[in-house]
Amino acid sequence: MEEKALTADHNASRRSFIRNTAITAAGFFIVPRHVLGKGFIAPSDRLLIAGIGVGGKGESDIMSFSKSGKADIAFLCDVDDRRAANSVKAFPKAKYYQDWRELLDKEAKNFDAVSVSTPDHNHAAPTLAAMQLGKHVYVQKPLTHDIYEARILTEAAKRYKVVTQMGNQGASGDGVRQLMEWYDAGVIGNVHTVYCWTNRPVWPQGIPWPSAKAPVPQGLNWDLWLGTAPYKDYVEKLVPFNWRGWWDYGTGALGDMGCHIVEPAFRVLGLQYINDVQASVGAVYVDEFKRGEFPESFPPSSHITMNFPKTPKTKDRVTLHWMDGGIQPERPEELGANELFGDGGNGTLFIGTKGKMMCSTYGANPQLLPTSKTAQVKVKQRYERVPGGAEGHYAQWVEACLAGYGNKQVSAPFETGGPLTEALLMANLAIRAYDVKRPKTDGKGFNYPGRNIKLLWDKDAMKVTNLDDVNQYIKREYRQGYSLTL
Structure with a gap:
């Protein structure tokens, strides 16, 4: 099924990307479906996902997407190398970043969707940035830390026409x-x-x-973990x-x-x-x-x-x-x-x-x-x-992303998760x-x-x-x- 084009600039970048390379920086021999333009389907018909926050719950999220059989984890991003270790081992071809801003800036052409599973105060910023790049997004609950953020992401879901899902799998x-x-x-x-x-x-x-x-635990980038929050010194057992x-x-x-x-x-x-x-x-x-x-x-x-x-x-x-x-x-x-x-x-x-x-x-x-x-x-x-019930929450989002915005229903889009x-x-x-x-x-x-x-x-x-x-x-x-x- 076709996926709606985003902007003329995005289409130009897609054509440039296809002309210049046939594989992603992560080493996958799969062209992201969105770069092929309107009306085209990637040969593998698989969703390429970038995980932001891939330890703990984020780890189980990307594992569940992978188990759907229709998704590949193309990029990993986490501020804590210790927490990310299992995901790095499970997806050795996925390129690893610590700063989600660098990931989106350098690799936006090379994936289709983003999973965000960070502490609550850092949910909204990477999610909105990904949506503005035309990426489908899956965000752990609660959707945001602040009321204003919840309203912004709810409005963004309509504006940018991407498939959204909040991680309340009971839905x-x-x-x-x-x-x-x-x-x-x-x-x-x-x-x-x-x-x-x-x-x-x-x-x-x-x-x-x-x-x-x-002392900041070895492997934790404390400044990046703080992200949008005001600076404070690290205290014992705050993380994870x-x-x-x-x-x-x-x-x-x-x-x-x-x-x-x-x-x-x-x-x-x-x-x-x-x-x-x-x-x-x-x-x-x-x-x-x-x-x-x-x-x-x-x-x-x-x-x-x-x-x-x-x-x-x-x-x-x-x-x-x-x-x-x-x-x-x-x-x-x-x-x-x-x-x-x-x-x-x-x-x-x-x-x-x-x-x-x-x-x-x-x-x-x-x-x-x-x-x-x-x-x-x-x-x-x-x-x-939903096939698979609560556990099918992940595959449901993958299927909807592959189908394109507006073509398949999801259980917890931002339109309901926001309110x-x-x-x-x-x-x-x-x-x-x-x-x-x-x-x-x-x-x-x-x-x-x-x-x-x-x-x-x-x-x-x-x-x-x-x-x-x-x-x-x-x-x-x-x-x-x-x-x-x-």
Whole structure:
């Protein structure tokens, strides 16, 4: 199937590339399909992918693309040579870079698509840059670190007409489609309330930034790891995982698990942009008598209440509760005393006017309540299943990229992943809503006025209308050398 041309300049560069070389710098005897121009198909009909962030989850992502049987990993990029070692060994023909900017500048003609699996604060910049080069993109959840970034990438998906997918693989699972079919058939009536919960964080939160710097681990380019974030000295054990608990880099439990646990509610109920949000949080004790709150770190637990406007699939607004740090909603009375609630540590509960249903992480294991109804109630299958279910999320994107923009459906395009991410980041905004201009009277700590009110969201102006101090966190200033401009 044909893939749409990008610009006259791109077409000229394609013709030049074909004229001058027949193989890529990575050593593949495959010509990227996009350089052949409109109407042509690469002889191998394979997708050439550049991986940005190829350790940990990024490693498993590119392995999954490769297992689709229709993709080759042409380039690898990571700021940490240690973390990238397995991917380098698995794909010895793939040329390796540390700086994604150098990769895109030097190799843009030699691949078709980009996978981004970096810490959250560095998702948006390489993703937008790749899209502006006409590359299809797969980005790990959450889509972005900031609300502004989420909106920019959502708009970019439409402007640049590339295939996009966020890495919340449960969106491709059978479970969420079963939930949709039960709801559409009216089995539980009109849903007005949803509870989502997780046992995360499983990394340190509610702590002060360490006072002592630590030596940068060998093989880690600390400056490139910081990327868009303000410069700070490296501290012990920040990499590879504990960055999630710090505002400069991570998005906390909401960012880590929210896309997997809240996504079913978005899909089942057709939720989009949030109306308002309010937060309550747990605090740590710094000694026997004093509670501490530290503005650089997420709190150890939170309960967020989000209100969404009426959608075509609901009769009124929907209230969604998010709970983390081990907090859970009250068990529904229809659930047996010894039955598992969600998957134990995580879950989603839908409360409707005629009944309830629940699922675990990724929308898996959908059940009606009482659970005996799950096998008894039969409804017509209305939604096509993704081959391979949640694990088919990767091959689905590869197939869609090969088909070209607009020719094959994906489960989590930025058009849906953007609003979902934005809602979760709005919840984080309520958590973070402290005012550094008005310190407490004892000169210690901070006020958190946003936690005592309901934040009202103007989605069109992209601002909180009743607490201007918090709007500074909607769009952060990037460090020199990085930008985000459509």
